Amino acid sequence: MDTDVECQFSRRKLLQVAAGIISTTLLGAGSSRGSEVDERELKATRGRANLAGPDAPWTAVWAYDGTVPGLTLRVQQGRPVRITVENGLDEDTTVHWHGIRLPNAMDGVPGLTQPPIKPGESFIYEYTPPDAGTFWYHPHANSLVQLGRGLSGVLIVEEAQPVAIDRDLLWMLQDWRLSADWQIAPGFGSVMDAAMSGRVGNVVTVNGALPADQPVKAGERVRLRLANASLARIMALRFEGHRPIIVALDGQPCDPHEPEGGRLVLAPAMRIDVLLDMQGKPGKRYAVVDDFYDGLAYTLATLAYDIGPPLRAYPLDMPLALPRNPLPEPDLARAKRQEIVLQGGMMGGGAAWAINGISMTGDGHSAMMPQFTLERGATCLLTMRNETAWWHPMHIHGFSMLVLTRNGSPVPNRQWQDTVLLAPKDTIECAFVADNPGDWMLHCHVADHQMAGLMTVFRVT
Numbered sequence: 001m002d003t004d005v006e007c008q009f010s011r012r013k014l015l016q017v018a019a020g021i022i023s024t025t026l027l028g029a030g031s032s033r034g035s036e037v038d039e040r041e042l043k044a045t046r047g048r049a050n051l052a053g054p055d056a057p058w059t060a061v062w063a064y065d066g067t068v069p070g071l072t073l074r075v076q077q078g079r080p081v082r083i084t085v086e087n088g089l090d091e092d093t094t095v096h097w098h099g100i101r102l103p104n105a106m107d108g109v110p111g112l113t114q115p116p117i118k119p120g121e122s123f124i125y126e127y128t129p130p131d132a133g134t135f136w137y138h139p140h141a142n143s144l145v146q147l148g149r150g151l152s153g154v155l156i157v158e159e160a161q162p163v164a165i166d167r168d169l170l171w172m173l174q175d176w177r178l179s180a181d182w183q184i185a186p187g188f189g190s191v192m193d194a195a196m197s198g199r200v201g202n203v204v205t206v207n208g209a210l211p212a213d214q215p216v217k218a219g220e221r222v223r224l225r226l227a228n229a230s231l232a233r234i235m236a237l238r239f240e241g242h243r244p245i246i247v248a249l250d251g252q253p254c255d256p257h258e259p260e261g262g263r264l265v266l267a268p269a270m271r272i273d274v275l276l277d278m279q280g281k282p283g284k285r286y287a288v289v290d291d292f293y294d295g296l297a298y299t300l301a302t303l304a305y306d307i308g309p310p311l312r313a314y315p316l317d318m319p320l321a322l323p324r325n326p327l328p329e330p331d332l333a334r335a336k337r338q339e340i341v342l343q344g345g346m347m348g349g350g351a352a353w354a355i356n357g358i359s360m361t362g363d364g365h366s367a368m369m370p371q372f373t374l375e376r377g378a379t380c381l382l383t384m385r386n387e388t389a390w391w392h393p394m395h396i397h398g399f400s401m402l403v404l405t406r407n408g409s410p411v412p413n414r415q416w417q418d419t420v421l422l423a424p425k426d427t428i429e430c431a432f433v434a435d436n437p438g439d440w441m442l443h444c445h446v447a448d449h450q451m452a453g454l455m456t457v458f459r460v461t
């Protein structure tokens, strides 16, 4: 980071704040297209959210610019962005751009890739997103509490060429553990949560509100972006009367396919883009149900059809494949093999978690020694073996991994993911090209698990 630029920038920013013109400046910058830098701002701050509708009590939250979820940032593939993050909290924070392949210094891991942003201070993140798709951003400091109190938002990187769909919809899913007065329940990091499934909540919101109607029109083709920003809740979505086609996972396009058993499994931090042809009848209603946990099914949203005639007489027959992103192709014949064994949890004799026998706790600090090293440009064939009795969405920073096999069976449809869900006792093989130098994290995205040791660091030299 060039400190001169940083100083100048914050001085200019102060002037803008003083003149009260900051939001107009921002809108101006965001809407212009081209190769000049796209400038944005985010402020982590305390706020109030109206999760259950205007008549219900407000919930005190921590949020980007005070809104839940944070503003959806829409940026362009291949166009540089500069995002100034201001810390309006009473504690250190950072922002991690989950899933974006960016320079290590912009990855937002305190101690490992940058100093934490102190209260009242700012940090400028600058990078050029190479991949189009659905990503998200969240703090990487005191993650369990900061994410659990509401700090997160979606980052959409738009394709260079627009995709042929009728509508682009986003459902940003958040899970909250609230007490009876609608306030965030205390007890973050309890031993029970840490040793078991993590802090699963009792209220799920879609774009910051309780499940509600999603108005749709018969015949339209929708790209629905799903992002699970929960601390711990895994979701499995069934679309009554509809057949969603998965076109991208974790932002990366895959071969279009129907989900196994018709259910979209979305673990914390995962994103799925589906193509939904609205084949229902005008005026009718269809539930979208999350039934991941036995006996705890609930309706996440309802597709509410307009009574008007269908948008088109015949459904579109081609499944739409999104353009592939420029990911480097793994060279499996010359790959370096690395195994990661997930250990611990309540059934493993203790409450601590570990990877290959080492418990790395917290969210990032300077003493994290890499557990393995890859030469720049080498292909890593990574095996992740879950020895525990729990589910773990394992997330890699800085890379997308091609998922090759699950429990010995090939995984079809060329699925690249940055967050791969391992069921109890699962073994997964994936591959990626270590083309991006730096120290990178690999951790479970159930925040309690990460904080309690299910995390490691590797180095690309």
Ligand code: C2O
Residues within 6 Å of the ligand: 096, 098, 138, 140, 269, 395, 397, 441, 443, 445
């Ligand atoms: Cu989405 Cu290390 O995090």
Ligand code: CU
Residues within 6 Å of the ligand: 096, 097, 098, 099, 395, 396, 397, 398
């Ligand atoms: Cu990440």
Ligand code: CU
Residues within 6 Å of the ligand: 391, 392, 393, 444, 445, 446, 449, 450, 454
């Ligand atoms: Cu886990």
